Amino acid sequence: MTFLIVAFYLTILTFYLGVLIYALPIPIAGLKRWGPRLINDAFFTAVIASCIELILNFADYLGQILGSNWDTFFSTIKGLLMFRSTTIVIVSSISSTISKVIPGISRVVSAGLNILTTSLYFLILMYFLGLLIYFGVVTLSSFGIALMAIPFRIARNAGSFLLSFAIVFYIGLPLYPQFSIILSSPLPRSSLDLALVYGNVRNFLGRSIADGYIGIKVGDEYVGPAKLEPRGRAVVLIPKKYMEEYATVYFDVAGHRFYTNISNVILSSICLKRFHEHICEVDVEVKGLLHYSSGLAIHIHPPPVKVEDINMNSSHILITLQTDVETMLYISAVNGYSITRVYLDSTSLGNPDKYKAYEWTWYNVQGATYTIPIPSGYHIMCIEYFLKSSENLEPSTEDLYPGKILQQDIPMNQFVDYLAATVYLEITSSIIFISLLLSITYGLSRLLGGTRRLRLIP
């Protein structure tokens, strides 16, 4: 703000300096020509300085026409950042499994990883530029105008460059996602084209589930199990063509695949806020699951009216619930757990082994399920357990996911196509885009700060 006030006073100073030179008794023509020049400059800069809000409103209006929206820009870039970083994590985790199969591929993969990281840096650069311009457009343009207002055109080129930089990037930078789509659409797509599906996982009561595995089944293909990120966030990479097919999302724990609210739907139709065609955010609600942690899942059917509390510590699980029909509680535990006692409202139900319904194998971990009938009403269940060993509670699934994604047929030329189309996309498109915007900035600054001016006065 003070920049504008400084600019205004500087224009008044420039004006009076021009008048002074006009009034000088020295008849040198070169010096005298500065008089009208300074007066012209003062009027021009005073007009710009007082109309800056008009200019920025016009820039907003132009941006609306062109379809540049800062909100979508930031969300798309953040989504792309998440996509890239997930790809990097997945590729680095695959390289260790695949290098056992194909020796020497780790060199290629690490080179690919370097490029992926560079493209991540360019994405971060675009994000930072976006933040700088979005929050600083007024400061930058006022500073530019203040520089333009300095007498004798000392800083005029610099000021006009700053002003046009702020305005051009304010209008043009949010167009970057569309630009990179334009660049990438004619490129050949391979079967390795991946899409990212992510979202929060919660149970049917609305509590978020912090731990577990998510799998997506499309037709006969099952992508998973993908371990949840910390704080209950599911992130799954699937081949992009699965986005347009009927898919079911399962919560894959403790030998069972629990149904979720996403059952036999086309994924691209349920994505929330679709900013980018490779990224899809969903909201996953697991039916019937009360609790899961480290190989122990508690499942109830039919669902109770109310669950007041689920408390799990290292020796027992306490569940307080109310149900109006007779319901069945299922405890699925891997063999590392041993259920010692079950209490229903402080009465022991006897030897838990008589409740053991069946055994199962969850990928490479064995376990069993106990079913406990609960009569209707308000009950407090206490399940005492004993952890025999804390190893082998969850299966090792690296060869299933993400290893299986890349183990489909990968002809080498398709791999190179994939690398080129996705990895180099950010690098080349951000460089081209920024240089386009910079040359527009240069043109606008020549217009604003050019030395050939319309003469207002003789």
Added chain:
Amino acid sequence: MDVIALVKDLINKIVIVAWLLFLLTWIIGWAIKGSPIPSSKIRRVGQGLIEDAVWGAFWVAIGTSIFWLISYISIALGNSLPQPPVPQLP
């Protein structure tokens, strides 16, 4: 704030100097124009000095009015000494 005070101070000084200079240049210009020097080129220098002095006096006199006009137009178009637009967090 120091910059603004400095600039305001400079403006005041320059206005005073400009008025005095206008008077001085006008006198010198008439002196040269009316002098008995035979070369007409030199007398044209005097003519130029008189013209520029008068233009200078004109601009000093109406300078403030023009700046007032510019800020009046910009207020009429909807901005005062501009409020920066507050960006919403994405």
